[in-house]
Amino acid sequence: MQERSKKILQAIIEQHLLSAEPVGSKTLLVSYDLGVSPATIRNEMAKLEDSGYLMQPHTSSGRIPTDLGYRFFVNDLVDFQNAKQQSHALISKIQNDFKTHKLKKEIQNAVTMLSNYTNNITFATLPDSATFYLGISKMLKKPEFMNDPLTACQVIEVFEKNNQFLKYLQNSEVPEGQIQISIGHENLLEEIKSCSIIVTRYRSNNFIGYIGILGPTRMNYAVNSIVLEEVTNQLNQEI
Template identity: 40%
Template structure:
């Protein structure tokens, strides 16, 4: 019995179980797969795979189903993420290109991914902590309060109230805003805060020291706030058709815990391999409600390096092409018997679109 053939048997079991969701027997494998051996030999291979923890036999007389370890072996040996067809990619571009804003694009992306996979789709908006400053506008709202409207390179718009002692003169406020944009443009918000603090030493801004300090603290607060990303979710109603009632409660609880979900999926997207897609199966999620689920995630956008110029570098993932860490993630949550190849391809395709969208958004209007 060769190890390589045994693993071909394992792959066949996983593929058949994903397709049928019924325990797989040796006779079926011998009939439907060109394994070159008898059903009795396949049966021996399956028994060995069960001993090694790759398969389990739910009932004595039934076939076998993959374990978490079996799925992990299968996913790790999907040599590459097979790209979607040209028609599928055009469909994604067509559906998403009608978006009016970043928020609309992310909502559409979640709905589309849920539709393609038949699973729960989760798309995070770009984190302010990973964004750089494009422009800040400071607007008076009362005699002691100003509103800082911050626009980032990822298209996020954040607002922060600045409470000060008295309102600066219009000319001074305008000059200060221009100076901040000139010195802080393209800086991460944390570094922009440091740059604004350094401006306090400039004699021109000595009279508005409270404003300088308030703006620096506002940039710090935005950079430190882990909850500034929003989650766009779609497809939760599909769960009821795939899970038993007993499984639904903890799964819905897990989906409600958005901070936990964001940390899990952000971490996965940052650990993604060269193909840009990362998979956590069952207990690998370290999330009680996801013990019987799998999570497929890819980062999109980037921090630091130059933007991608299009579809070049097809073998690289969205963040790998762009350089730097992803600014946010897109992912799919489904049963452990999900169609991994299709889900991984769909997640990567949507992530590539969002990376391109952010690049075009920075460079100007999309064509």
């Protein structure tokens, strides 16, 4: 992809993350210094749509990212290292919260903290083959789910059918010590193909469990990954 196309795609996704609305060329001209004409922006947006990175909702002249667009964004445009360097205050707060609450073996408290910092559904698998999760009410307040109750119900049902989600995680083959991001249709469960999942593994004595975040594809992948990584690091130290 050419640099100009990358800049425009990044601007559209960053604006959509903030607004949850389709992004038009006028918004890009006002909010971003792209150094190109309105006609050029419109042409590039059309090319990005033809290539599958953007789509145009029927009710708007603006564009929103597709799963492919988000995947390119995560793989090629998000600077995770820079985001981590810019998140010292957030990381310090997480570390302080662990010291204050003395979490130790209480994985449930870690999931609560994760939910509070990310405003998404957060979950962890437990040694008794159960999945502990929080944040359903936060998910329901997201525009994507407020405007589509059926999709919201499908996501909730996945967690209510505990074994289904547990098996999904167990089959995901996440390497220990790494964070895996699955975007939209990359998820194997049909009911959560409208969502993204950021997941890693934690260790408790002889048990290795999964801990992660589930939310709409319109999420802050960099910050959520940083929060999950730090919570998991602290949890592994405490347990």
